[in-house]
Amino acid sequence: MAGHFRRKRGRYVVDLDTTERAVLLSVLRETGAVLESAPAAGAGEFEAMMRAAGFGDDSTPPPQPPDPALARLLPEGHRTDPEAAADYRRLVGDSVRQRKLDSLGRAIGALEQARPGRIVLEEPDAVALLVALTDVRLVLADRLDLHDEQDADDIERVALGVDAEPGDERRHAARDPRAALLYDFLSWLQESLAIALAPTD
Amino acid sequence: MELPTEQNLGDVAPDVPWITLVWNDPVNLMSYVTYVFMTYFNFPRAKAESLMLDVHHKGRAVVATGPRELMETHTQALQAYGLWATFQKDE
Numbered sequence: 001m002a003g004h005f006r007r008k009r010g011r012y013v014v015d016l017d018t019t020e021r022a023v024l025l026s027v028l029r030e031t032g033a034v035l036e037s038a039p040a041a042g043a044g045e046f047e048a049m050m051r052a053a054g055f056g057d058d059s060t061p062p063p064q065p066p067d068p069a070l071a072r073l074l075p076e077g078h079r080t081d082p083e084a085a086a087d088y089r090r091l092v093g094d095s096v097r098q099r100k101l102d103s104l105g106r107a108i109g110a111l112e113q114a115r116p117g118r119i120v121l122e123e124p125d126a127v128a129l130l131v132a133l134t135d136v137r138l139v140l141a142d143r144l145d146l147h148d149e150q151d152a153d154d155i156e157r158v159a160l161g162v163d164a165e166p167g168d169e170r171r172h173a174a175r176d177p178r179a180a181l182l183y184d185f186l187s188w189l190q191e192s193l194a195i196a197l198a199p200t201d
Numbered sequence: 202m203e204l205p206t207e208q209n210l211g212d213v214a215p216d217v218p219w220i221t222l223v224w225n226d227p228v229n230l231m232s233y234v235t236y237v238f239m240t241y242f243n244f245p246r247a248k249a250e251s252l253m254l255d256v257h258h259k260g261r262a263v264v265a266t267g268p269r270e271l272m273e274t275h276t277q278a279l280q281a282y283g284l285w286a287t288f289q290k291d292e
Contacts, residue, residue: 072226072228072285073283074280075280075285075286075287076287077273077276077277077280077286077287077288078287078288078289079287079289080289081289084288084289088273088276088288091273091277092273092277095277095281096277096280096281099281100281100283130233130236131281131282131283134228134229134233134282134283135283137228138226138228138283141227141228146227146228147227148227149227151227152227187230190230190233191230191232191233194230194232194233194235194236195232197236198232198235198236198239199236199239199240199246
């Protein structure tokens with residue numbers, strides 16, 4: 001079955017045609033770009049300090065507002081205490097972002113080397129893709145306004161071309177059907193890979 | 202008299218354990234959450250699935266308890282896997 005991983009003799013196999021492989025690479029790269037766009041930990045503070053000391057460079061453009069998907073990719077460590085959250089951010093620094101970029105980079109590298117058709121991944125590359133797919137889907141979920149199970153159900157409807165539940169029409173209409181279909185495809189891909197990689201007890 | 206240590210400077214009661222929580226996010230597949238719990242914590246399947254179902258049905262689950270630094274480390278690792286993890290005092 002296309003777009004469905006299975007385990008074969010210790011490796012992870014999926015059939016992806018030219019378009020599917022290209023789309024997958026594209027969303028992996030796009031997710032990497034979103035993570036790259038995050039200010040490196042502490043960078044904002046240093047710049048603010050420089051400006052306050054009169055060393056600001058007026059020719060540099062003001063920083064872009066952060067991509068909203070970043071809030072889901074790089075969440076706070078503490079939900080209610082801003083000081084604990086700040087401590088956590090100082091402790092963690094850039095490491096979560098870097099680990100995510102490493103997974104994405106590894107997955108992209110493995111897929112770039114594979115030709116469309118039957119793609120065979122060694123376990124470390126399969127694991128990298130499994131982890132990377134979560135971040136890809138988090139970014140897509142942000143674009144699709146997906147925050148709870150009800151939203152997930154509506155996105156299914158959008159993907160299938162089914163009408164909205166009564167009361168949900170506005171949000172339903174705002175969801176891009178191609179993004180919904182892509183989200184569906186990637187969810188199925190990730191699900192099959194998680195099952196294929198599941199450790200045996 | 203107890204000398205100040207790194208741990209009890211921040212905490213009123215130094216023995217209060219901290220916890221790591223995983224929160225429900227509709228993007229995280231049940232199969233994936235189970236995979237992370239088995240792989241990262243080395244939980245047996247039954248425990249991993251039970252915690253995953255708690256996350257799914259109750260909105261959150263406590264996946265670890267212990268000193269603050271360790272809970273922060275677990276939070277960091279779980280976030281790197283794409284789970285919505287946080288830490289807090291166990292109160």
